[in-house]
Amino acid sequence: MTYLSGQAGYPLVLVRLIFPVCLVATLAGCSTAGMSGGTSLPDMDSPAAQIFVSRCSACHAVPHPGRHSYQGWLYLVPVMEQRMAERGMAPLGVEDREVILTYLQANAR
Ligand code: HEC
Numbered sequence: 001m002t003y004l005s006g007q008a009g010y011p012l013v014l015v016r017l018i019f020p021v022c023l024v025a026t027l028a029g030c031s032t033a034g035m036s037g038g039t040s041l042p043d044m045d046s047p048a049a050q051i052f053v054s055r056c057s058a059c060h061a062v063p064h065p066g067r068h069s070y071q072g073w074l075y076l077v078p079v080m081e082q083r084m085a086e087r088g089m090a091p092l093g094v095e096d097r098e099v100i101l102t103y104l105q106a107n108a109r
Contacts, residue, residue: 010032041065041107048103059083065107073104 042065043049044076068076077100081092092100 029053043107044101046103048099051099052103055092055096055100056080058089059087065104066109068104068109070105070108073101073108077101 041049041053041062053063056062065073077092077097084091095100
């Protein structure tokens with residue numbers, strides 16, 4: 001953000017206005033735009049969906065659960081866990097994996 005303040009004449013008011021909006025939008029749905037086509041996730045307000053979003057949007061837009069069958073997710077989630085390990089990220093752990101897979105199962109294709 002520092003590069004913005006370095007630009008002479010940049011309307012700071014605009015930055016102040018836009019920044020919080022972006023932050024909220026990122027949390028709520030901006031990050032879902034890529035893979036889910038801008039549609040919101042099923043049960044967006046549920047704790048499971050929140051865990052899904054927080055764990056699955058670190059490297060790419062959060063994918064829509066309907067993108068794959070449950071079988072597909074059973075294959076893909078361990079691959080993603082491998083990607084997390086490769087980047088030194090904390091593993092999902094038994095609990096989060098369970099929550100995420102249950103959420104995916106309920107909303108899979
Ligand atoms: C550490 C970074 C990282 C995290 C965290 C991550 N992914 Fe990924 N994801 C990737 C990468 C890298 C790819 C590109 C394909 C590959 O390398 O396997 C990808 C690709 C995908 C794809 C596209 C592949 C396809 O066939 O549709 C889906 C869907 C996906 N990830 C789902 C998830 C889910 C679900 C989670 C949470 C459990 C997750 N990702 C968390 C790195 C990550």
